[in-house]
Amino acid sequence: MAENGNGGGAVWLLTGCSTGIGRALAETLRDEGQRVMATARTVDDVRAVADGADGRIAVHALELTDEASIGAAAAATLDAFGRIDYLVGCGSTGLVGSVEECSVDEMQHLFDVNVLGTHRLIHAVLPTMRAQRSGHIAILTSKGAFQGQPGVAGYCASKAAVNALLEGLAIEVAEFGIGVTIVAPGLVRTNFHAKASRSSEKRMPEYDASAGVTREYINSPYPPEAADAHSAARGILRGLTAPEPPLNLALGADAIDMIRTKMAAVEADLARFEQVSVEVRPVAG
Ligand SMILES: NC(=O)c1ccc[n+]([C@@H]2O[C@H](COP(=O)([O-])OP(=O)(O)OC[C@H]3O[C@@H](n4cnc5c(N)ncnc54)[C@H](OP(=O)(O)O)[C@@H]3O)[C@@H](O)[C@H]2O)c1
Known part of the structure; x- marks a missing residue:
């Protein structure tokens, strides 16, 4: 676990803490005695995480499409805790539709977020x-970042773009003592399907057998094999606080299977x- 000069646990800046893996990670870190800036688009959606945490959990609004809001959340983290040891990006959006059905505007929004x-x-x-000469940046992408x-x-393309960004970044910032981890979840039971099930406006019956099947799957309840969000959060904590955190951290056996299948196919x-x-x-x- 990263140490810091002013006592207490490491300082974590998290996005996407209203629900799902981000929320579970904020709760896990709180219970582990860490110091957390838990952010969500609507700050009221995250206030409950701070209950009973004796000031170790601060909350702030953060909208990923708004540079000023991100800057304000980072500044508030420094005001509250004096440093940032970990950035973990759990916030993200989805889009369901075939490549032909998805409009340029829909893709632009997806990539913007x-x-x-x-x-x-x-x-x-x-x-x-x-300036600290330390820190760790971890962003949740997806097993789908490895295999469209x-x-x-x-959605997979947006996650693959983040993978590539982080791979290059890892080399650039290593000399500053900063680590980088691509966190690739498999299927995790969260709100993501409900939110990601936002479909392309356009529907084409020609894609019923491909995109249509995915649309139906995403609109159905999670299957029993979907992982629990708190177990995903514990995986992130264990991976990022290991003596040498990995560049690639898969969450779930299904994520490992998909990534290995892709590597073998390549x-x-x-x-x-x-x-x-x-x-x-x-x-x-
Ligand atoms: N669940 C899975 O099976 C699965 C699989 C692979 C990868 N992932 C990835 O895991 C991460 C966490 O997702 P989850 O499963 O925990 O889903 P989730 O419960 O839907 O959480 C997604 C979070 O992203 C936030 N968000 C959405 N748009 C945002 C924006 N424009 N600015 C800031 N925050 C925004 C949401 O906030 P609001 O409440 O304000 O919308 C929410 O807090 C995501 O990166 C997702 O792509 C999940």
Whole structure:
């Protein structure tokens, strides 16, 4: 667990604490004696987390599409606790629809929240973490960031973009003593399906067998194998506070399965067409 100069537990800035994994993580950290800035779009949705925490939990509004609101939440974290040891981004939105059904406006909003929102968060904490010469940035993406899925390809693309952003960032900030973790949940029982089930406005019967099936699945109750949000939160805590936190942290056996299946499929394609690939080379001198 990160130490800090003014006593108490490490300081965590969390997004998406109104419900789901973010809420479970805020409660878990509170119960572990950590200091937390728990944020949500509507601050009233998160106040209850601070009950009985003796000032170790502060709350603030944070909207991922609004740079000023993110800056204000980061500043409030410093005012309350004097440092930021961990940023954990749990806030995110979804979109259900085939690639053809999803409009450019719908995709723009998705990327504004999930990708640019992550970029805004990183901007808000890096000056503090660089000055501290310590800190850890973890963003929840998805097993779908590793393998695009029909009906949620846009969502998966937004999560894959965050994966790539974090992979590059990890190398850039290592020399400042800052760590980075891509947290890839599998299926977790939260409010996400209800919210992510916001569908593309356009519906095309041509996609009933692909995106339509996903739409139906997302509108159904979670299956029994969906993981519990508090067990996901404990996984995040264990991963991020390990002596050497990983760059990639999968949450759930289904997440591991999907990522391994993807890696094997990529390897199989590379091997099958290796001859074609290696014949792409500089002009012979
Ligand atoms: N549950 C799963 O099966 C699953 C699987 C893979 C990945 N994930 C990822 O896990 C993370 C946590 O999701 P969850 O499952 O806990 O879902 P959740 O219960 O729906 O929580 C999502 C959180 O994101 C917040 N949010 C949405 N739009 C926002 C915005 N524009 N600005 C700031 N916050 C915003 C929501 O706040 P409001 O209450 O204000 O809407 C909510 O607190 C997400 O990144 C999600 O993509 C979840």
